[in-house]
Amino acid sequence: MFKILLIEDDVTLFNEIKERLSQWSYEVFGIDDFSQVMQTFADVKPDLVIIDIQLPKFDGFHWCRLIRSHSNVPIIFLSSRDHPTDMVMSMQLGADDFVQKPFHFDVLIAKVQALLRRVYNYGAEQPNLQTWCEATVDYEKYTISNANGSIELTKNEMFILKKLLEQKNKIIGRNELIKSLWDDERFVSDNTLTVNVNRLRKRLDDIGLGGQIQTKVGQGYIALEEV
Missing domain, CATH: 1.10.10.10 (Winged helix-like DNA-binding domain superfamily/Winged helix DNA-binding domain)
Incomplete structure (x- = not known):
């Protein structure tokens, strides 16, 4: 079972995403204290991170930068902002994908599945x-x-x-x-x-x-x- 850390402060959206992902047998974790995101990340050791840009304390870019300084775990950004610089900034910081709110849950799930499949299965039969x-x-x-x-x-x-x-x-x-x-x-x-x-x-x-x-x-x- 893959573990997903969902860094999202909108409780309603968090619960809906968690429910949808759980239906696909993903184990979803959230953040209790948005000043301790890295501690939760270290405790959970997720296989994938989904992170909103607009968050309490510090924005998603801040946490993405810190996560990338410690790990190459795949990261998907969520954002309700539609400025193209948000996507560019996300990719420059090391994110793997970007999902614009509002989104269809089937799209998010397809991206999660494709990213996990690519990251953890690619090259299995290839020389290292x-x-x-x-x-x-x-x-x-x-x-x-x-x-x-x-x-x-x-x-x-x-x-x-x-x-x-x-x-x-x-x-x-x-x-x-x-x-x-x-x-x-x-x-x-x-x-x-x-x-x-x-x-x-x-x-x-x-x-x-x-x-x-x-x-x-x-x-x-x-x-x-x-x-």
Whole structure:
């Protein structure tokens, strides 16, 4: 049974989300004290976090930043605000998905299922290690290491990189990546993919590999292998 930490202060919405997720055999936990979110996170050890942006004490961005400093657990943001910068900020902080309120519960459940399936099942039959541009990619530990150092990626970032490395030096279309990432492209904005790839490229810059992921305008992305 997967454990989900739902960081939501609207009691009515919290109870409805919990009831819907419980019907799918997910164990849902909430927050009693919104000044102690990280303590609850440490106690629960969730497999996935759903977090609202507008919260008492500190906003969801604050808690996402703290969670990401300790864990790569998948995170889905909820928000009643419709400004596009909220989605961009969420992805830049390391969130895996974003759901706009009001939402249909079937959409939220589909996103939860797809994210859990992707994060905890992908690569089960694939080698854990791969060499790329004289760097070692560890799919199990979500790290990339070379002579310039080592970086740790989020599960979303590593999944994107893995898809690109499966067909190195070949352009992977945007629609193909979206469908692989979220299983159903109807629930994903094109901008979400752009933010995720840009974040991956920025992380790779830290070890000198950012330029190896290139954008092919109107086509998709390509991971280049050094000759």
